[in-house]
Amino acid sequence: MDGIDHINVDVDCLEACYEFYREDLGLEVLRPPEDFEGPHAMFSVGETVLTLAATGRAENWHETDLSHPLDKAHIAFETDREEYERLRADLDGQFPKQGPYDWGEFEGFYFLDPDGNLLEVITRDPAENADRRLLTHDDVE
Numbered sequence: 001m002d003g004i005d006h007i008n009v010d011v012d013c014l015e016a017c018y019e020f021y022r023e024d025l026g027l028e029v030l031r032p033p034e035d036f037e038g039p040h041a042m043f044s045v046g047e048t049v050l051t052l053a054a055t056g057r058a059e060n061w062h063e064t065d066l067s068h069p070l071d072k073a074h075i076a077f078e079t080d081r082e083e084y085e086r087l088r089a090d091l092d093g094q095f096p097k098q099g100p101y102d103w104g105e106f107e108g109f110y111f112l113d114p115d116g117n118l119l120e121v122i123t124r125d126p127a128e129n130a131d132r133r134l135l136t137h138d139d140v141e
Contacts, residue, residue: 006049007075009117014039014054016114021052024090025077045077074118076108081125084109088121102134 011017014033018041021027027043027050035042039054079087084107091111092098099109108122 004048006051008051008053009075009113010055011052011113011115011117012054013115014041014052017041017052017117020114021050025087026083050075074110074120076120076122078106078122078124081123081127084121084123084125087111097135097139100134102136107134 009017018033021041021043022029027045029041030044030049031040031042033039033041041052043050043052088100088109091109094112095110098111099107101108101110103122106122106124107127108120110118110120113119
């Protein structure tokens with residue numbers, strides 16, 4: 001294997017998720033929903049393609065259904081410290097133990113998209129305030 005070519009994410013509400021991934025996460029649109037015969041949208045994330053597909057199979061998770069982020073598979077995006085902190089500020093408080101987490105070589109924070117798909121944003125840039133408390137794998141119950 002040489003890498004990941006693409007990832008498909010099932011969503012219930014393509015319109016809300018398309019806006020979230022495009023506007024809130026700032027992903028580059030490769031093909032908007034109107035380019036497809038079915039309900040899809042395609043984004044570029046580095047060298048990987050992320051496709052949203054309204055297939056009717058989305059899990060309909062709600063933040064109250066998730067007690068810990070390691071309970072559910074997720075997609076992790078990497079960004080710089082500034083964008084990481086912006087997303088943390090905008091998306092904090094969705095569910096318990098969102099983070100931030102100390103994962104050794106990087107820091108991570110979990111959040112949900114409008115359809116309840118679990119996502120993570122990580123940064124390898126050090127924090128200016130190194131004294132703040134970060135969760136670790138030991139905080140998993």
